[in-house]
Amino acid sequence: MTDSKETMINLLGIMLKIRRFEEKLEELVMAARISGFVHLYIGQEAVAAGVCAHLRTSDIITSTHRGHGHLIAKGGDIKKMMAELFAKSTGYCKGKGGSMHIADLDLGILGANGIVGGGPPLAVGAGLAAWYRGSDDVSLSFFGDGASNQGTVHEAMNLASVKNLPVIFAVENNGFGEFTRQADHQRIECITDRAVGYGMPQISVDGNDVMAVHEASGEAIQRARKGHGPSMLEFRTYRHRGHYVGDPEVYRTKEEVREWQSESRDPILRFKKQLIEQGLVDPGRLEGLEATIRQEIEEAVSFAEQSPLPDVSDLLNDVYA
Numbered sequence: 173m174t175d176s177k178e179t180m181i182n183l184l185g186i187m188l189k190i191r192r193f194e195e196k197l198e199e200l201v202m203a204a205r206i207s208g209f210v211h212l213y214i215g216q217e218a219v220a221a222g223v224c225a226h227l228r229t230s231d232i233i234t235s236t237h238r239g240h241g242h243l244i245a246k247g248g249d250i251k252k253m254m255a256e257l258f259a260k261s262t263g264y265c266k267g268k269g270g271s272m273h274i275a276d277l278d279l280g281i282l283g284a285n286g287i288v289g290g291g292p293p294l295a296v297g298a299g300l301a302a303w304y305r306g307s308d309d310v311s312l313s314f315f316g317d318g319a320s321n322q323g324t325v326h327e328a329m330n331l332a333s334v335k336n337l338p339v340i341f342a343v344e345n346n347g348f349g350e351f352t353r354q355a356d357h358q359r360i361e362c363i364t365d366r367a368v369g370y371g372m373p374q375i376s377v378d379g380n381d382v383m384a385v386h387e388a389s390g391e392a393i394q395r396a397r398k399g400h401g402p403s404m405l406e407f408r409t410y411r412h413r414g415h416y417v418g419d420p421e422v423y424r425t426k427e428e429v430r431e432w433q434s435e436s437r438d439p440i441l442r443f444k445k446q447l448i449e450q451g452l453v454d455p456g457r458l459e460g461l462e463a464t465i466r467q468e469i470e471e472a473v474s475f476a477e478q479s480p481l482p483d484v485s486d487l488l489n490d491v492y493a
């Protein structure tokens with residue numbers, strides 16, 4: 173194994189931070205302490221963690237309506253994220269955007285995005301900008317199987333390919349577009365089949381195996397950095413929660429969900445087991461890691477709760493007209 177033990181433990185730490193952040197968020201939404209639409213990423217953590225481990229601050233990502241995991245993995249500040257979710261003035265959008273508008277340009281995060289398929293064209297623009305600057309920065313767009321049917325995604329892939337831009341199209345195939353199974357919204361199994369039409373290298377991997385994600389994305393990112401153009405990656409995964417918090421989930425069975433939450437499929441449980449079995453981490457260190465993360469999340473909640481609401485006088489500031 174070429175990956176160092178510390179890389180693996182860092183990947184586990186990022187996955188745990190995303191999971192615990194969102195478990196807390198879910199609890200807060202269910203208790204009506206946070207309002208607004210929230211889409212949870214639980215179950216897909218290996219994708220954000222494995223991919224973003226290769227990205228520098230100056231590299232760009234575009235995210236989706238299910239964006240918390242991407243933002244945390246790219247280095248987003250969970251205090252400012254939590255404050256935004258609480259609609260407080262200390263949040264990323266001064267409390268006026270909520271879950272689907274969190275962005276941090278200083279960290280290369282062009283933003284979560286409520287427009288399905290809205291991210292890839294932005295990533296192509298960022299890739300074009302990197303190329304103009306003559307830098308070796310890359311841009312990477314996360315999007316879903318549902319989004320992969322959008323015209324914007326196809327136009328973006330074509331332009332990136334024609335211009336040989338440093339863009340990575342990272343599709344997270346979690347099996348559903350809203351309440352519709354993949355098999356009912358597209359006639360292909362491997363979404364990377366679509367890359368063939370744009371003459372783009374592609375690979376489809378198990379998105380719940382963080383090391384497989386890490387390896388595949390590392391190659392694509394290196395290719396883009398070296399000026400060898402775009403790639404498409406498909407990560408096959410599953411979302412453990414409903415499409416949004418409160419989704420009655422009538423389109424799947426509890427048994428199916430439980431199967432994906434089992435130790436053999438859940439990306440965190442299976443990676444933890446692997447690390448312990450290989451003697452790469454001892455349970456004591458894991459407990460320490462969990463405790464630090466829980467503490468950080470509690471601090472983010474306190475910060476958010478104690479922050480002021482936006483002032484009425486600020487209502488029309490930062491609003492495009």
Ligand SMILES: Cc1ncc(C[n+]2csc(CCOP(=O)(O)OP(=O)(O)O)c2C)c(N)n1
Binds near residue numbers: 238286316319320415
């Ligand atoms: C342009 C546009 N069309 C429709 C919607 C409504 N919508 C929100 S999420 C979603 C499904 C997205 O599915 P997918 O891309 O697979 O992402 P996932 O929810 O599975 O993460 C749809 C259709 C939207 N937000 N934007």
